Amino acid sequence: MHKKKKSVVAITALVALIAIGTWFVTRPKTTKVSAPVAVPVQVINVVKKDVPRYVTGIGSVLSLQSVVVRPQVDGILTRLLVKEGQQVKTGDLLATIDDRSIRAALEQAKAQLSQSQAQLDVAQVDLKRYKLLTVDNSISRQQYDQQQALVNQLKATVLGNQASINASQVQLSYTQIRSPVTGRVGIRNVDEGNFLRVSDATGLFSVTQIDPVSVEFSLPQQMLPTLHDLLKAPSPAKVNAYLGEGANGTLLGEGELTLIDNQVAATTGTIRAKATFDNASEKLWPGQLVTVRIQTAIDRDALKVPPQVVQRGIDQHFVYRVKGDKVEVVPVKVLYQDSDLTLINGVNANDVLVSDGQSRLKNGAHIEVVKAEAVDTLAASADAASGGSK
Structure with a gap:
């Protein structure tokens, strides 16, 4: 009986030892608390300056001014005095047209004027004589009136001859084609020797x-x-x-x-x-x-940042501002934006903001600045951020 009691105690002790050993083997291991992994980011300073929109x-x-140079009289193009692409001024002679027929018409008009003027001079002398003769009724009043009418007719003829001369002179001036504007000559459409018509649509060239x-x-x-x-x-x-x-x-x-x-x-x-x-x-x-x-x-005095600094949230814009080795989310309002810059308010001048790497960030995340923009050095930026947060 005593021996049996000892066996029970031994078995109990053995079971206890096995249980203790099993617990030591299977017990959960104590996990070590690791430091949070820093997110690599790039940063930039907020710049305050006058910014044009x-x-x-x-x-x-x-x-x-752009003019197509066209002839105003029909005739043969005798000379081209400019080259394609040449710079010309208003009034410069560009080309000439054969003017012989117009000059002949002008001379004829001048001759007719001289003839009419001579007839008018004789008629005016006779009119003065007739006026004296009417005083003592040496001639009838009808003869005097007829002479007066002849004088008036010859005066009209003289005016008509002068008008013909003026018209011929205008036509003669058209044979010299001058630049109406200051500009550059375009590509030429005709050559010397071509017969030009007023109805030609293309013209000689353009001056622009x-x-x-x-x-x-x-x-x-x-x-x-x-x-x-x-x-x-x-x-x-x-x-x-x-x-x-x-x-x-x-x-x-x-x-x-x-x-x-x-x-x-x-x-x-x-x-x-x-x-x-x-x-x-x-x-x-x-x-x-x-x-x-x-x-x-x-x-x-606008606060300027690159466009990629500003992030869009569900209902507002925000930026990540650096505080020591962490970031904080700061809501901002976008005042103006183009492809090169964004103007915001809600931050201060010289605040250090994250410019790249925001996709892995959240409020309070640890960061590691891997590259700073040339606005300030990394050390200066970090010091400014740390000093501002104290």
């Missing part, structure tokens, strides 16, 4: 003014009040023309807003406007399509 549109370059030029462009009708304000401003509104995408393209010229059309295009809801450009460098060419950029306003 712009509006852009597509425009077409137009010549202020290159400097200055205008640019016609269209903007949404919502811009009409702004355009009116720009026209009424003391100084003309500046307009820049670019080849390519806005300010990123090649600047072709700087001009001034000069005209707003008198009605809105009902089909497109746009308003046409014009700007005039000095074009001494001839970078703007008639018919060319350009991008027009107009300064509409200036925001004084």
Whole structure:
């Protein structure tokens, strides 16, 4: 009996030892608390400065004056005195037409004038004599009246002859084709020796003014009040023309807003406007399509950031502001935005904001700045952020 009791105790102890061993083997291990992983980001400082606002549109370059040079009398083209592409001034002789028949008609008209003038002189002398003879009734009153009528008739003939001379002189002037405008000669359509007619539609060539030029462009009708304000401003509104995408393209010229059309295009809801450009460098060419950029306003002491800094939430915009090695979500209001910058309020000048890497961030997330923009150094940005939060 005593031996049996010892066996039970031994078995119980063995079971207890096995249970304790099993518990040590299967017990949950204590997990170590690891530090949160820092999110790599890029940052930039908020800049406070005066920022101009712009509006852009597509425009077409137009010549202020473009004339197709056509003959005004029929005749053979005897000389061409200019070359294609040559710059000419108003009044410069461009070409001549055979003038021999017109000169002959002019000489004939002059001869007729001389003949009529001689007849008039004789008739006027006779009229004076007849007037004296009527005093003592040496001739009848009828003879005197007939002589007076003859004088009047000859005066009319003289005036007609003079008019013929004037007409011939005008026709003669048309045989010398002069430039009606200052500009550049276009491609020639005829050669010397061709017979020109007034009815020819093509003309000899065109002369197009290159400097200055205008640019016609269209903007949404919502811009009409702004355009009116720009026209009424003391100084003309500046307009820049670019080849390519806005300010990123090649600047072709700087001009001034000069005209707003008198009605809105009902089909497109746009308003046409014009700007005039000095074009001494001839970078703007008639018919060319350009991008027009107009300064509409200036925001004084505006807070400027790159567009990628501002994030869009469900019902508002926000930014991630750096505080030490963490970020906080700050709601902001977007005042103006274009492809190069965004103006906001809700932050302070020189605040350090995240400019890249926002997709992995949340409020209070740890960050590691891997690259800072050239606005400030990373150390200065971090010091400024830490100092502002203390």
